[in-house]
Structures are given as structure tokens and as C-alpha cells.
Amino acid sequence: MTAAPRRPRPDRRVERSKQALRDALIALMHEHPYERISVADIAERANVGRSTFYVHFADKDDLLVDGIDQLKAWLRERGDAPEVTPAHPALAFVRPMIEHAEQQRALFRALVGRGGAVQVSEELHRMLAELVRVALGGKATVAKRRPAPEEAIAEVVVGAFMALLRWWLERDSAMTAAEVEATFTRQLLPGLAGWTRR
Amino acid sequence: MTAAPRRPRPDRRVERSKQALRDALIALMHEHPYERISVADIAERANVGRSTFYVHFADKDDLLVDGIDQLKAWLRERGDAPEVTPAHPALAFVRPMIEHAEQQRALFRALVGRGGAVQVSEELHRMLAELVRVALGGKATVAKRRPAPEEAIAEVVVGAFMALLRWWLERDSAMTAAEVEATFTRQLLPGLAGWTRR
Amino acid sequence: MTAAPRRPRPDRRVERSKQALRDALIALMHEHPYERISVADIAERANVGRSTFYVHFADKDDLLVDGIDQLKAWLRERGDAPEVTPAHPALAFVRPMIEHAEQQRALFRALVGRGGAVQVSEELHRMLAELVRVALGGKATVAKRRPAPEEAIAEVVVGAFMALLRWWLERDSAMTAAEVEATFTRQLLPGLAGWTRR
Amino acid sequence: MTAAPRRPRPDRRVERSKQALRDALIALMHEHPYERISVADIAERANVGRSTFYVHFADKDDLLVDGIDQLKAWLRERGDAPEVTPAHPALAFVRPMIEHAEQQRALFRALVGRGGAVQVSEELHRMLAELVRVALGGKATVAKRRPAPEEAIAEVVVGAFMALLRWWLERDSAMTAAEVEATFTRQLLPGLAGWTRR
DNA sequence: TCCTAAGCGAGACGGTACGTCTTGTCTTCCA
DNA sequence: TGGAAGACAAGACGTACCGTCTCGCTTAGGA
Numbered sequence: 062m063t064a065a066p067r068r069p070r071p072d073r074r075v076e077r078s079k080q081a082l083r084d085a086l087i088a089l090m091h092e093h094p095y096e097r098i099s100v101a102d103i104a105e106r107a108n109v110g111r112s113t114f115y116v117h118f119a120d121k122d123d124l125l126v127d128g129i130d131q132l133k134a135w136l137r138e139r140g141d142a143p144e145v146t147p148a149h150p151a152l153a154f155v156r157p158m159i160e161h162a163e164q165q166r167a168l169f170r171a172l173v174g175r176g177g178a179v180q181v182s183e184e185l186h187r188m189l190a191e192l193v194r195v196a197l198g199g200k201a202t203v204a205k206r207r208p209a210p211e212e213a214i215a216e217v218v219v220g221a222f223m224a225l226l227r228w229w230l231e232r233d234s235a236m237t238a239a240e241v242e243a244t245f246t247r248q249l250l251p252g253l254a255g256w257t258r259r
Numbered sequence: 260m261t262a263a264p265r266r267p268r269p270d271r272r273v274e275r276s277k278q279a280l281r282d283a284l285i286a287l288m289h290e291h292p293y294e295r296i297s298v299a300d301i302a303e304r305a306n307v308g309r310s311t312f313y314v315h316f317a318d319k320d321d322l323l324v325d326g327i328d329q330l331k332a333w334l335r336e337r338g339d340a341p342e343v344t345p346a347h348p349a350l351a352f353v354r355p356m357i358e359h360a361e362q363q364r365a366l367f368r369a370l371v372g373r374g375g376a377v378q379v380s381e382e383l384h385r386m387l388a389e390l391v392r393v394a395l396g397g398k399a400t401v402a403k404r405r406p407a408p409e410e411a412i413a414e415v416v417v418g419a420f421m422a423l424l425r426w427w428l429e430r431d432s433a434m435t436a437a438e439v440e441a442t443f444t445r446q447l448l449p450g451l452a453g454w455t456r457r
Numbered sequence: 458m459t460a461a462p463r464r465p466r467p468d469r470r471v472e473r474s475k476q477a478l479r480d481a482l483i484a485l486m487h488e489h490p491y492e493r494i495s496v497a498d499i500a501e502r503a504n505v506g507r508s509t510f511y512v513h514f515a516d517k518d519d520l521l522v523d524g525i526d527q528l529k530a531w532l533r534e535r536g537d538a539p540e541v542t543p544a545h546p547a548l549a550f551v552r553p554m555i556e557h558a559e560q561q562r563a564l565f566r567a568l569v570g571r572g573g574a575v576q577v578s579e580e581l582h583r584m585l586a587e588l589v590r591v592a593l594g595g596k597a598t599v600a601k602r603r604p605a606p607e608e609a610i611a612e613v614v615v616g617a618f619m620a621l622l623r624w625w626l627e628r629d630s631a632m633t634a635a636e637v638e639a640t641f642t643r644q645l646l647p648g649l650a651g652w653t654r655r
Numbered sequence: 656m657t658a659a660p661r662r663p664r665p666d667r668r669v670e671r672s673k674q675a676l677r678d679a680l681i682a683l684m685h686e687h688p689y690e691r692i693s694v695a696d697i698a699e700r701a702n703v704g705r706s707t708f709y710v711h712f713a714d715k716d717d718l719l720v721d722g723i724d725q726l727k728a729w730l731r732e733r734g735d736a737p738e739v740t741p742a743h744p745a746l747a748f749v750r751p752m753i754e755h756a757e758q759q760r761a762l763f764r765a766l767v768g769r770g771g772a773v774q775v776s777e778e779l780h781r782m783l784a785e786l787v788r789v790a791l792g793g794k795a796t797v798a799k800r801r802p803a804p805e806e807a808i809a810e811v812v813v814g815a816f817m818a819l820l821r822w823w824l825e826r827d828s829a830m831t832a833a834e835v836e837a838t839f840t841r842q843l844l845p846g847l848a849g850w851t852r853r
Numbered sequence: 854t855c856c857t858a859a860g861c862g863a864g865a866c867g868g869t870a871c872g873t874c875t876t877g878t879c880t881t882c883c884a
Numbered sequence: 885t886g887g888a889a890g891a892c893a894a895g896a897c898g899t900a901c902c903g904t905c906t907c908g909c910t911t912a913g914g915a
Contacts, residue, residue: 072890074881075891099869110892111895112892119872210442213423213442218419218446221416225418228414236411248412248447251449251452252445252448253446254449272859272860273860276860307861310863310903310904311860317903492690505887508888509888509889609822610838613815614815616814616818618814620818624810644811647848666863666865672865706867706869706899710865711865
């Protein structure tokens with residue numbers, strides 16, 4: 062029987078500080094574009110010393126990816142159960158994503174809108190593209206060999222979606238979530254239908 | 260009769276300096292991501308004093324915008340004559356853009372690829388979206404009132420195109436320009452066809 | 458009947474920690490100048506937590522003073538018995554000090570040499586100056602009133618001695634302890650002799 | 656006839672800034688010990704941006720040695736002409752140095768007094784020791800070989816002088832410059848006389 | 854052909870932000 | 885209960901850019 066590895070219980074303050082910093086960054090991103098925000102701003106907003114920031118994160122971008130991971134976890138947690146059968150398996154992500162965006166409109170606008178950090182959009186893009194690739198029967202991980210057509214299709218689908226989403230979030234247009242979804246499906250489904258039948 | 264307003268002929272050196280700076284930026288963007296390039300880097304590469312930079316451009320972004328304008332002019336100049344009738348008027352831009360990208364592969368990768376400046380992609384996006392909107396029979400300029408559906412369609416089409424283009428440029432995939440075009444058309448045309456017929 | 462006043466027996470570990478810290482500082486002073494040594498360095502060398510340092514000492518200088526006191530105690534303990542009668546009572550300290558310095562050459566070089574802490578030299582200076590003042594018949598404690606000439610003499614004598622000592626320690630000169638003493642006495646005794654006779 | 660070497664005239668602002676910084680350091684050293692003064696303090700006092708400081712000096716110590724050089728130049732410039740013949744050539748420096756210290760009492764106290772920077776005292780010591788060595792007939796530069804006795808003598812003389820000077824500057828004693836000089840000479844001359852005659 | 858206005862390089866300058874380091878206080882956990 | 889570990893705020897450090905500016909030299913263009 063092996064002795065349990067002595068791992069000291071982490072200090073509760075640590076998570077408090079880290080969370081305060083994550084929250085502060087997001088709060089500031091509602092007000093200013095990401096690149097204009099300084100580490101000092103974040104620390105101040107989080108009521109935390111600037112040096113404390115560097116204890117927990119290497120730099121601003123490190124904090125950002127940490128936040129992205131939280132976003133991904135949040136999405137994964139509640140994105141698993143699409144009640145209705147989607148028009149096409151590759152479009153299963155559409156309805157949930159639009160709903161999440163609607164619920165957290167301000168947050169999503171801050172993150173993927175004009176002033177947002179490119180990294181967030183890119184990561185979201187990558188994440189969704191993987192889902193689509195899998196749904197199209199391809200492998201989840203990108204192969205080094207000649208890119209399967211699914212990869213290209215996934216780029217098309219997700220690129221279209223991200224653009225529409227961003228446009229919808231940035232204009233305070235009277236378009237409803239349902240209309241957005243319908244528009245997207247009407248444009249992309251026919252093309253997909255043809256491809257899948259093959 | 261009034262005397263002609265005395266306008267001295269501009270110094271030829273001015274344009275030489277400005278062009279050297281534009282070229283230097285583009286050259287550097289082949290090597291480093293846009294944000295990592297400093298004004299000093301650009302000036303040095305252009306064999307120009309750093310203060311001279313500020314004589315001609317307000318800041319790095321100003322130079323970038325200036326470069327984008329040149330790109331747009333270049334595109335407009337040679338994009339006017341698509342020899343073949345496109346599958347759909349809204350997709351008229353596809354063939355020419357892909358051809359330009361192929362010809363200037365390195366340039367396009369530097370501009371709209373991962374390390375490129377977001378502004379370039381956004382401007383290109385805006386430009387193409389306008390073409391699509393017009394082709395769809397909408398107004399060229401975006402109205403403040405309830406967004407016409409054409410706007411949404413344009414976002415979808417252009418978003419899909421830009422994503423595919425970026426993907427194509429970044430991987431050194433063996434996919435040919437023709438294949439890229441075919442893939443895109445196959446995915447987007449069906450949806451458009453339905454919409455237009457209305 | 459009242460309970461005996463609770464005087465907790467001092468934890469033996471306390472003295473162990475303090476001594477480890479004192480030793481660590483001295484060890485480090487053999488390698489680096491005093492000001493370049495950080496509290497963290499000392500704690501690490503002493504195998505002690507940094508916070509433990511602050512339990513025992515207010516700061517680095519406090520530890521230093523503590524070490525100086527030990528040095529003074531050490532000197533006093535073995536400095537009391539000069540076997541030979543000195544050339545002049547005010548120079549009684551010379552022979553013992555030189556001998557101590559020779560025995561503990563490395564330590565003395567670290568403490569009063571170039572990289573040493575000024576405080577050590579100053580404290581040693583003060584200590585010796587007091588001995589000299591007393592030997593000259595003046596009061597041990599410095600009076601606020603017009604400084605007695607003995608004070609000035611003491612400064613001269615001790616200043617000369619410290620400079621010679623530091624010089625001797627820093628060069629690895631082939632000068633022997635006896636030669637150093639002789640040199641010093643030959644220079645200072647005549648002046649003192651005149652003064653004392655008064 | 657050769658062309659004059661193209662040497663661009665130095666920007667007048669540079670010297671203004673550097674001097675302002677030198678002055679600021681000295682001013683602050685009248686108020687606080689050297690080590691407690693931060694670069695930011697100096698820059699602020701000099702009405703100069705902190706970054707400007709780093710344009711001209713590597714760090715605080717660099718500014719200090721620059722100041723020391725100025726002090727040395729100042730001393731050399733006016734120290735050349737001792738009107739009266741000194742009691743002994745090796746003591747020629749005494750009278751002038753005491754006079755300078757008296758004229759610039761506050762400055763000298765700040766520089767070589769308790770809160771002053773060790774470097775200043777050490778440099779002054781080195782400078783005077785060299786004068787004494789030369790006066791004693793030795794070589795100006797320290798030989799690597801067995802240290803000449805003059806070196807030891809010089810250390811004694813200068814060590815004694817520096818200690819007395821520091822003591823005099825720090826107490827606001829009523830001792831006059833003449834008395835200080837007399838005290839010093841009375842103590843050191845006899846010892847020297849013997850040595851020289853040899 | 855000379856003169857004059859400008860373009861230009863060099864770089865000083867005040868700022869802001871960065872990421873690192875050290876200090877001294879404080880909290881939390883463990884033995 | 886006291887010591888080790890280490891979180892924390894504060895603030896200095898030296899570096900990198902920024903955008904503004906001043907200074908002379910050079911040079912193109914107009915007289």
C-alpha cells in the first residue's frame with residue numbers, strides 16, 4: 062500500500078485573487094478594447110497589488126487564455142444537451158451557441174466583438190470547427206496529411222457562423238435569436254446536405 | 260479673374276519616404292506578427308529616421324490603413340474584369356480574390372494570416388461584404404434602420420470566404436485554387452440560389 | 458496561593474534558528490558584498506523559512522547588529538589579557554586586534570573589507586575609539602560639550618589603524634602581523650608620546 | 656592639410672539634464688542617506704523624466720561616480736597651489752583639504768559623513784593615498800610586487816586624516832580648521848619625520 | 854545660379870507600461 | 885501553539901516604445 066503523496070492543500074486566498082483578476086479583465090473588456098487595458102488597470106479593478114498579478118499569471122495574455130478556458134468549460138457544461146434535433150449534425154452547435162450568446166449578450170460582445178481579443182475568437186473558432194469536423198465524420202485532430210475536405214467545410218461553416226454572430230452582437234439589431242438561426246441554417250444547410258449525401 | 264492659388268510642387272522625396280515605409284512594414288510583416296513590429300523597426304528597415312516616420316504618419320496603424328488603401332486600389336484595379344460569368348452575382352468576387360491570393364500568396368498570408376493585423380482582415384471583410392450586399396440588390400451603404408436581410412447574408416458569405424481563404428493560406432495544403440473555389444461554391448451557392456429566386 | 462508566573466521555557470529551536478541565520482549571513486558575506494545579499498538568500502542558506510527570519514529579526518541590519526554584538530563579545534572575551542605591556546596604554550588594543558584578525562583572516566576580510574557592511578567597520582571603530590579615549594584619561598562616554606582633544610586623538614589613532622588593517626587584509630601581502638604592528642606603532646607612537654607627556 | 660574630423664556638436668540640452676541630475680543627487684544627499692534615495696526621487700528633484708535619467712546614466716551609482724569625478728576635478732583645480740610650505744611633503748594635502756571642507760562644509764558632510772556613499776570616501780581615500788605615496792618617493796601606481804612600505808604609511812596617514820575629517824564634519828564642534836590641522840600634524844608628523852630621514 | 858523653404862537624421866525628452874525583484878506584514882496550514 | 889510556507893501590497897528597478905520636440909545639415913524648387 063503506497064503512502065498518499067503529500068500535496069499541501071492550496072491556500073484559499075489564491076483562488077480568490079485569481080478569480081478577482083479574471084472578473085476584472087472581463088469587466089474592463091466591456092468598457093475598453095483588450096489591447097488598451099494594462100495590467101495595472103486590471104490589478105486596480107481587482108483590488109489586488111500589481112505584483113500579485115504576476116504571482117498568478119505570466120502576463121495579460123496568460124490571464125486571457127485562463128479566462129478562455131473558463132468560457133470553454135462553461136460552454137461545454139451547458140452545451141451538451143440540445144433538446145431539439147438539429148437540421149444537420151454538423152449544425153448541432155448553432156442553436157446552443159446562439160442561445161448562450163443571447164443570455165450573455167454583453168459578455169459575448171466584449172469577447173468576440175470589435176474590441177475583443179482575437180485570441181478569443183480564434184479559440185472559439187477552433188473549438189467549433191473541431192465539433193463540425195467530428196460531426197462530418199472526420200477525425201477530431203487535424204491530420205498532417207493532405208487536409209480532408211471536412212476541414213475545409215468546417216472552416217466555411219464556422220467562419221460563416223462567427224461572422225454572423227459578431228454582426229448580430231455588434232448591431233443592436235431587432236433580429237431575434239430565432240431569426241438569426243433561421244438565416245444561418247437557410248444559407249448553410251443546402252450546401253451541407255449535398256456534401257453529406259455523398 | 261482670380262490668381263491661381265499658389266501651390267508649390269510637392270517635394271519628390273516625400274513620396275519616396277512614404278513608400279519606403281509602406282514597403283518596410285509589409286516586408287516586416289512577412290517575418291513578424293504585426294503587433295510585435297515597432298515604429299523604430301519600420302524606420303530602420305526603410306532607412307529613414309524615426310522622426311521622419313511621424314512626419315508622414317500619425318502612428319503605426321495610420322501607416323497600416325494607408326497600406327490597406329493601396330491594397331484596395333490594387334484589387335479594384337485588376338478585379339474589374341472577371342472573364343467568366345460567375346455562378347451567382349453575389350459570388351463574383353470569389354474567383355478574382357482567390358487568384359490574387361494565389362499570385363501574392365506570401366503577401367496575403369502576412370496580411371490576413373495569423374500574425375496579420377486584424378484591421379486588414381476587417382477592412383477586406385467590409386469591402387467584400389459591400390460588394391455582396393450590392394449584388395444582392397441591397398443598398399451599398401449600411402442603413403441605420405432595421406438591417407436588411409442582405410446584410411446578414413453578406414456576413415455569412417464573406418465570413419465563410421475569409422475563413423476558408425485564411426485556412427488555405429496558412430496551411431501549405433496541396434489544394435489548388437480551383438479546388439478551393441469549387442469547395443466554396445458548392446457550399447454557398449445552394450443557399451444563395453434559394454434566396455435570390457424569391 | 459497564586460500560581461507561579463508562567464514563564465515559558467524558551468524553545469531551543471528558537472536559538473537554533475537564530476544561530477543558523479547569523480551563520481548564514483556570515484557565510485554569504487564571504488561570497489558577496491553585504492548589500493547584494495537579500496533576506497531570502499540568508500533564509501535559504503540557513504534552511505529556514507523567510508518568514509521565520511522576520512520572527513527573529515526586524516530586518517537584515519538587525520541581524521547584522523546582532524552579529525556584531527557576537528563579534529564584540531568574542532573580542533572582549535579574549536582581548537582582556539594582553540600578555541606584553543604595550544608601548545603606550547592607548548595602543549593596547551593594537552596587538553590583540555591584529556592577532557585576532559590574523560586568526561580569523563577570512564572573517565575579518567569579509568566584515569571590514571571592501572564588500573563588508575559599513576556598520577561593522579563603524580561599530581568596530583566606535584569600540585576601539587572608546588578604548589583609546591579611556592586610555593587617554595578622558596571619559597568613556599562622549600560628552601555633548603566642547604569635544605575633548607582626546608576624542609580627536611582617538612579618531613586619528615583608530616582611523617589610522619582601521620585603514621592599515623583593511624589594507625593588510627585586502628592585499629594578500631606578505632607582510633607579517635608583527636610587521637604591521639611595528640609599522641603602525643612606529644607611525645603613531647611618537648605623536649602620542651608627545652601628547653601624553655603634557 | 657587634413658579635413659577636420661566631422662564631430663557633431665553635442666546637444667546643449669544633454670549637459671543641462673546631466674547637470675540637473677548631478678545637482679539633484681547632491682541636494683538629496685543633504686537630506687537623506689544615499690541608499691535611501693531612489694532614481695525616481697532624483698529625476699523628480701531634477702525636473703526630468705525618469706527615463707531621461709537612464710538615457711544619461713546606467714544607474715544611481717553611475718551618476719555618483721560621475722559626481723565624484725566632478726569633485727575630483729574641482730579639488731585638483733584649486734588644490735594645486737598650497738601657499739605655505741607644508742611641514743612635510745606627504746602632508747601637503749592636509750591644509751587644502753581642510754580648507755575645502757570648511758568652505759563646502761554641508762557638501763562634504765553629505766558626501767563623506769555618515770549617510771554618504773561609501774564610494775565617495777573610498778575614492779577620496781584612494782586619491783589622497785596616491786598623493787602621499789608619491790610624496791614619500793614611491794611610485795604613483797601600486798605595484799603588484801611586495802608592497803612598498805610607503806603604501807602602508809600612506810594608508811595610515813590618510814586613514815587617520817579621513818577619520819578626523821569625518822569626525823570634525825559630523826559634530827558641529829567649535830574646533831576651528833586651524834586646530835584640526837594642528838591636531839593632525841602634531842600626531843602624524845613625528846612618525847613621518849623618522850621615516851623620511853632614513 | 855543662388856536662395857530659401859522643406860525634408861530629413863539624429864536623438865533628447867517626458868511618459869506609460871512592462872516584467873522582475875525585494876521588502877515587511879499577514880494568513881493559512883501542519884506537526 | 886509555534887514554525888514553515890507563502891500570499892500579499894508596496895514600490896524600486898532597468899528596459900522598451902511611444903509621440904513630441906529641437907537642432908542642424910542637405911537638397912530640391914523657384915527666383
